[in-house]
Amino acid sequence: MRGTWVPILLIAASSIGCDGAAPPATTVRLAIVLDERWALTELAIDVADEVIRVAPASEVTLVLDDAAAGTATRIDVIGQRGSDAIARGETSVIPILGAEIDAVVVLALASTGCEDACAPDEARCEGDAVERCERGEDGCLAWSAAVPCESGRTCSLGECSDTCADECATGETRCDGETSVATCGQADSDTCLDWLAPSECTEGETCVGDRCRAECEGAEECTAPPATTCADIGTLRTYLAAGDCVSGRCVYAHEDTPCTCEVDRCVACTAVDWTISTIDSAPENRTRTAIAVDPSGGVHVSYADARDDLAYAHRAPGATSWDVTPIGGGASCSFSPLCSIADQTSIAIDAAGRAHVVFYGSSITTTGLHHAFDDGSAWQVEQIDHDGYRSALAIDARGVLHVVFSRYGTGALVYGQRRADGTWGTIDIDPSGAASEPPVSLAIDGTGGLHVAFHGRSGGLRYAHRPRTGGAWTLETIDADSDGSSAIAADATGGAHVAYEHLGMLRYAFRAPGGTWAHEPVDAGGRHAAIAVDRAGRVHVAHYAAATAARDLRYAHRAIDGTWSGAALDTRDDTGESPSITVDRGDGVHIAYRAWTANDVRHAFQRSCAP
Structure with a gap:
């Protein structure tokens, strides 16, 4: 059964082009995960109210009507043994006109209320x-x-x-x-x-x-309490040594201590203490930085270096030095496969801890939006869209790469997804277009929903959203008077957080799932805003204080109670342009940014201490 392909034609109207050739089909390549021990005899696949029955297979190809393109389409798969439904699974996709997309359905046994009574082969x-x-x-x-x-x-x-x-x-x-x-x-x-x-x-x-x-027959047996642990990142939980025997089970009382908790202890830190290091000297002073942290705590930064090539820097967990790799390659732009990195980069880390970067690049052989990624042995580069520009990248919990960008010519705001075969499928989010400045931003919330902030061609800060289950993108205006940069972050519940410029001021907008936008002032002046939200829901914003004579890197923090505080982080030289910000698993804050006068790329870090 493994590796077989079963082509299925679903209500696909036949049409022939002027040259006599059929146009490209709108298809879904569906991988089906099942257990051969279930001895299924048939799969019933329900797509767009059409049920097709096929023999059990690990992969099938569904050819859809072109009218399904751009809309959420649910696929239900039922595994049958005879007339009995043994297993079920479902997924939702958004087909792309004239292109193939990948999807996966994992079949699970239908609820029977039974439990295994023995082990296999026993x-x-x-x-x-x-x-x-x-x-x-x-x-x-x-x-x-x-x-x-x-x-x-x-x-x-x-x-x-x-x-x-x-x-x-x-x-x-x-x-x-x-x-x-x-x-x-x-x-x-x-x-x-x-x-x-x-x-x-x-x-x-x-x-x-x-x-x-019973676990216990008397309180004298309850002398093995659970280990001290972090109840959450702000609470250390300690159990009393002696417990009570209640209905045959030991119950231990506990004491909670408010603190910054790591693993099994409180750690001390000062909220104003930031560690600043230089990542690279003499980089190209045009492109924006991008930063991400992998699950083990390694820090990854992308930017353009002095040769006008795409550069990638990595600092391993616990290390103090940075390893810098030029991804574009070549000491001269004319000999580099990709050079003239003219726009922002965006970086994300997959579950294996490997970096993915999207960027605009051009050379004598290629131009447009590209995706660079570490395949474990070397960096690979592929083109996403010839006319792509101003992009943002994110990777969801399933490992799927998502990108948004604006397109030269039409100016449309475009969404793209990377297929399993390494090709990219794209669809317009807003055909009316995104402004060429400032850049777009993308975030994925804890439920898998996609959130995009961008400026419309006719002005104002705009917002696009698509839930995890798919469907059409919804569009709305956040602030019609916004006239500068913006950045978006999303929290675990699906809330959207945006930092943006508004008539010379730095502002913050928040919308809970299904709610309306609330707006708050953050700072009297600030450009190139970057935003992140930690696990507790605290908001962190980095920005460049271009409106002041100091021209420095500034940081603003919104506590759980909704109060804002802020301070200058790096006041050396003309510092802080094009910042990017993220939080690690311990809610430590990382910022990458440019120091214009010194011609450096720098990294600022603060351990989580804020309330």
């Missing part, structure tokens, strides 16, 4: 017969009907044999699962001892070691 004796562990029609593992041994043979150790061996010792007991116990005795016609059928423990007891017992 066997046991039942008198002079053998029972084997097999998967039943309900999908659960259960003991088969007993098969008697041939005349003159007996069952021993789960197999029919001419001789027998003791399976256990007289009076011995053992646990059979968490709530039952088996006893050693005589179960068949031979002279050897066997494990008898298990009996259930008394309600409230569990089988521990070799007998049924």
